[in-house]
Amino acid sequence: MAYAALLSALQALRKATQQDHLYNLSTIKHQITILDEKLCFLQDFLENDPPAGGIATDSLEGRIREAAYQAEDIVDFHVQNPLVPVTVRRSIYQDFQNVVDEVVSIVQQVVVIKESRKEIKALQLSDHTYGDAPIGKTAMVGFDDELMEIKNQLCGGSTNVKVVSLVGMAGIGKTTLATNVFCDPCVEYHFHVRAWTAVTQDHRRSNILRGLLHSMAENSSPGSEQVDELVYKSLKGRRYLVVLDDMWSTEAWDDVKMIFPDDHNGSRIIVTTRLVDVAVYANSSAPFHQMRFLNEEQSWELLRGKVFGEERRCPRELEGTGRWIARNCRGLPLSIIVVAGLLKVDRRKHQWENIGRDVSLAVTASRDEEEHLPTEILLLSYNHLPHHLKPCFLSMGGFPEDYQIPVFQLIAMWVAEGFLRPIRSKSLEQVAEAYLEDLVKRSLVLVTMNRSNGKPRFCSIHDLLRDLCIKRGRFERFLHPMNGIQESMKQKRRLWFSKCVEWFHFRNACSSPARSVFCCSYNDEVLIGFSHLKILHILEVNFEYFPIHILQFLHLKFLAFASGFIRYSTLPPSLPKLENLQSLIVGSSVKFSSHEYRLVVPLPIWEMPQLRHLVFLNITLSPASFLSPVLENLQTLSRVRNFSFTREAIERIPNLKRLKGMYTGRSSLYQLGNLIYLHKLETLNLCFVPTAAVRFGVPLGVKKLTLRGCEIPWEDVTAGIGCLPNLQVLKLKCLSGVGEEWEAVEGGFPVLRFLLMERLDLRRWVAEATHFPRLERLVIRHCSRLESVPCGIGEIATLQMMEVDHCTPSAADSATEILEEQLDLGNDALQVRVLPLISNQF
Incomplete structure (x- = not known):
């Protein structure tokens, strides 16, 4: 992947300019300037004037990729080893000069290619074979x-x-x-x-x-x-x-x-x-x-029809296996049709079982009815991608089949990988969000769950597209699945270890050039030799404690324990040794007692200047002082406990966008009123245990607010929270609002789109359509005293969904009445779900 290699090399070169021991050498400074200029030229070429496909193109991109890797390796070695002997350091000039010579040669080749294209276009023939109109209907199931x-x-x-x-x-x-x-x-x-x-x-x-x-x-x-x-x-x-x-x-x-x-x-x-x-x-x-995917029954119907013809009679001993195979096609008609062709040839049960174990392999190794390789059909979508999207797409091959990829983690990984080209006035995370949206619009990535604000929470790719990512990633030397059978790690920058990998095959590995590792199993002995590692994504692995040996990877930018957890969830106070760390993300559902929390040693995040996202179950932060450096890059602090937001702390996290905090004991000790000075904050989640009347500030820019246990009187909810001009999502949980009556007022919640009310003691709610003029979704759960949902809620023109779950029968009846009234008025767009009292959807 030449484009990704260029971006990574350019980042390394620009980092070198910040290293005095390296950049002050005048000859090296000149070489770095030349390399930066030439690599930018090649980047622009790939982005705006990419070469056509073919062997010549693959050779050119291979040269670009290898030259970029060499430049990055030289910089990484000398930046990482500033104290190497002078005799060794002198070789850096020759190393750089060799790369400069190769890059200049590549640029000359590109110039020739660009000039020759004018002649090629003039000689292109205008005729080609036309796509014939269909002569009749084709078999179609599920549509x-x-x-x-x-x-x-x-x-x-x-x-x-x-x-x-x-x-x-x-x-x-x-x-x-x-x-x-x-x-x-x-x-x-x-x-x-x-x-x-x-x-x-x-x-x-x-x-x-x-x-x-x-x-x-x-x-x-x-x-x-x-x-x-x-x-x-x-x-x-x-x-x-x-x-x-x-x-x-x-x-x-x-x-x-x-x-x-x-x-x-x-x-x-x-x-x-x-x-x-x-x-x-x-x-x-x-x-x-x-277009939608077929469900399991439709998939089986199509498969059965293709294998057994119009009669669709499948022997009983094959039906269970056949349904299993149809389910493994993941609802894609192309997969089903190709697999059916294989099943039709050999109807022995053991042969069907072999195909079912790896449907993607069976599909891509076979030809469909029109003699086109399915991989080639899918490859058209990949080839049509602009260069800046290709590394992002191929990186998704590092996740297991059917894996629900957390979008937040994916975006943070793309940022750390250096796949993104900076855009003025946008953060790198915003650029990554735009990249993901583009991949979704190109039908390459599926959004499987949205957040309450409508943004994607989880995404995935179809198994066939994942298989394409792996094959193309291997072909372009971008991503290498390590199967453990005589596998070499030489010249491999991104590695993927599956669950079934046998780690003993790699015990003798050392000095691996890998920069990124995805692993569904883990072996710390093998990874000791990964001195250049920058991305470590550990999937589906559980740990008792934070694996302390990870602190040896001094150049880590991204560390995620994606779907496993750390049982005794504490972070080592020596974590700041990873001074290049941008993102630490741990997914965990483990609960802890307050006693366990008190044992946690404070983490000195102020010593981590590159930090952008810190997401952990149990974070106690060291206090900030006027001597603490400003963390300009920090955007996310999630699950911090009892952190005091002094003015010094606020001033040192000026660009914080997402904050999730939990507080025990007297909240007045933590100066939460100062939160109003976090002017860039967009998402605020506060939890208080035990529940108590709490005072805190909410910045005017907040778009999503989640509160638990803060016991705010309803009149303050209306007068304070209701006046926030940008608030789109409000979640009130577990006595976050107290009092028997909530009377909303006109002019409040001007842009609120999502409202959740959960485990509140509210008895009477008075509201009209004008009180929530932009509301799209209302969810009421476990409000055991609520008498009814205000009838005026149904008159909100933008309302699409209302859900009443585990509430009083009268509240459920009022929701049903609202639906019936709206249906009588011709509003069939509103959906109402009443659970568990009424299970059907109207």
Whole structure:
């Protein structure tokens, strides 16, 4: 992965400029300047003028990658070893010069490539094979509702030309659904003329239009100046259906949209695409159709039909295995169809079981019905990615199958890896969020759970895409799965150890060049030789104590114990030895008594200048003083205990965005009123044990506020919290509000979108629609005294969901009445769930 290597090398070079013992050498300073300039040129080339695919491209990117790795290694060695003998340090000049010579040679090659492209474009042929229109329906399971929905959009509604977009990942059935719609007798009867063409990634306007002519049986061979006119005349005055299959860019739509006449006769255009942005661009006035995965029963039905034909009779001894295989296809029709072809050839049970154990391997090692490798179909999506997204996508191959990836951890890892190009006025985390959003829009990443503010909380990738990440990552020398069978760690920068790896195969490993390690099992003896390690992501591993030997990895930037936990959850006070650490993230659900918490030694985070995110179950921080340095980078402090927010502390964390704190005893000791001076704070979560009346400050910029046990009178909730101008999410838990009546007022909660009320002693709630004008979701749980939900809540125009869980029967009845009233008024967008008293959803 040349692009990721360039970013990492540039970071290392710029770090070298901060090292006096290295940068003060004038000859080295000159070489670093040259390298920085040339590597930036190559970065710009990959971003804005990337080479076409092929062996020559792979060779060029391989040269770029290796030269960047060499530059990074030289800097890392000399930065890490400032006290090496002078005779050794003198070699740095020659080392740098060798890299400079190689990079200059690469730049010369790139210049030649860029100049020769002008000639190549002039010689390119304009003709190619057109995508033929489908000749009939294809087998389709699980899309009956979608088929009817699309048919209704085509044959009804507005008389203006309308674009219907089908969006989803490769192999999910976009073309199959479009084909069945296109060939449906009712659709065929409704339209005077139908046309179909495949757009392809390297589209040309003339080829798209020639494809449409070809599918309409127009046998003429017009010149490029006539093809526009012929297509226009073929459609003019007639009700037409045009399918533009597999569109990859908004430019392709711009090239052809003016050719389609609008005679106000109900003509329609279907666009299939993997890219949300393309779908929205083609028709921003209507929602696109997001293709969904098949459920388990639909997957089995499709598999059974492909293996056993129309009769669908599966021998009883094979059905259990067949259903297991169908489930392992993860709802992707492409996987099911390819696997069915393998099962049909050999119907012995043990052979089916072998396929079921690794469906992804079976799919990618086989050919589908049209003799296209499924991997190549998916590879189109990867090849279409801009260079800055490729390392982010490939890094997701380091997570296990079906793994729910915490988005917060993923973003922090991308930041530490150096995959992100800084953008002015945006933090690196905001850049990473935009990258992830782009991958989601390209149908490569799935959002599996959202936060209460609508942002993604967990994401995942389909098994076939994960397999693509691993294979492509290995091919590009980006990510290397270590299987333990004669595996060498030489020249491998990112390693992935699975659960089943046999660590004894690596016991003799030493001086590994690895910078990043993903591991689903752990062996501290093997990792001792990883002196260059910067990223350590430990997945699904539990520890009794914090593994103290990790402190030997002095260059760590990112350390995460993702889905395991540390039983005796304390951080060593010597943690600041990791002075480069940016993120320490520990996922844990272990609970501790207050006695265990009192034993924790305070952590001196003020000695960790690079720290950005600290998420741990049990953090006691050393107090800040006027001598403590300012932590400019710190954005997240989660699960801190009894920390005193003195003015000195506030001044030393000026850019804090997320704070989660727990307090025991007298809260007045901790100066929580000073929280109002955290001007960058966006998320605040405060828990008080035991519950007590507490006073604290909330900054005006807070967007998400979670409170537990602070016993605020309801009138203060209205007058104080209700006036926060940016508050979008409010969670009131466990007596955070006290009193029998809460009377809201107009003008409060101006932008609140999510409200949770949980374990409150509230009896009477008085509110109207104008009191929560932007509310979208209301959740009420375990409010055992609440008499009713205010009827005015149902009149909030933006309200989409209301959930009443384990409340009084009268509260449940009032929620049901609100729903019925809204249905009578024609509002069928509101959903109401009453649990557990009423289990059905209206």
